Amino acid sequence: MDSGIKQRLDDFIVRKGLRRTVQRERIVELVFSRDEHFTAEELFDRVRKIDMETSRATVYRTLGLLVEADLLRQIDLGESQVTYDPNFLQKPSHNHLVCIDCNRVVEFEDNNVDIQTDCVTRRLGFTTVRQSIKIEASCEKLRLNGRCENLIASRLTGKRLRKKR
Known part of the structure; x- marks a missing residue:
């Protein structure tokens, strides 16, 4: 993961008064490990392969946090399904x-x-x-x-x- 993304997220978490968690860090690492678009459910499936303890709610909350921090963009690619785009910062x-x-x-x-x-x-x-x-x-x-x-x-x-x- 790009160090700039990590720093921006850390700064955002501090401003919001949140704490860093291992589960959130794993999710963020997975989000930015690829340039591909994904849905929340696809990310949840990827997370569960490495950590069976992470809940669906944690994945959704982390995605919301990343969108709010302007590190991840929600896009509509059709069929009323929210898709996330992790590479708009570079492009x-x-x-x-x-x-x-x-x-x-x-x-x-x-x-x-x-x-x-x-x-x-x-x-x-x-x-x-x-x-x-x-x-x-x-x-x-x-x-x-x-x-x-x-x-x-x-x-x-x-x-x-x-x-x-």
């Missing part, structure tokens, strides 16, 4: 392409999108603080080949797939 202006067939999420950055966003916000009298665009698209692999490894992997791991619209 504050990044966007998401979400496959409506296999649920694959691809992050992308694009200078043209950034320029367009800046032009629109300035023209309307605003200053961009952060930007996140979600584009939903159909999987080209599935359309062209009739199969997609990501769809198969999602089904094998039991991930919930989006409902067709």
Whole structure:
């Protein structure tokens, strides 16, 4: 985990008058060990593999704390499911392409999108603080080949797939 994240969290915990706990530290370590998006339940499953004592409530409270500390961002990638994005600190202006067939999420950055966003916000009298665009698209692999490894992997791991619209 990045030492800057750890320091910001420690400062935030002190300001809030909270105490450091081993369970919270484990959860934070897991959150920032990967750049992948995750749900609270996916994180809870990861936590339980290393610590059977950590409760679901502790995971949810820690996620809320990280969001409040502005270290983690909640994003809506569809299906009314809250997803967390741990890597927006390194890439504050990044966007998401979400496959409506296999649920694959691809992050992308694009200078043209950034320029367009800046032009629109300035023209309307605003200053961009952060930007996140979600584009939903159909999987080209599935359309062209009739199969997609990501769809198969999602089904094998039991991930919930989006409902067709």
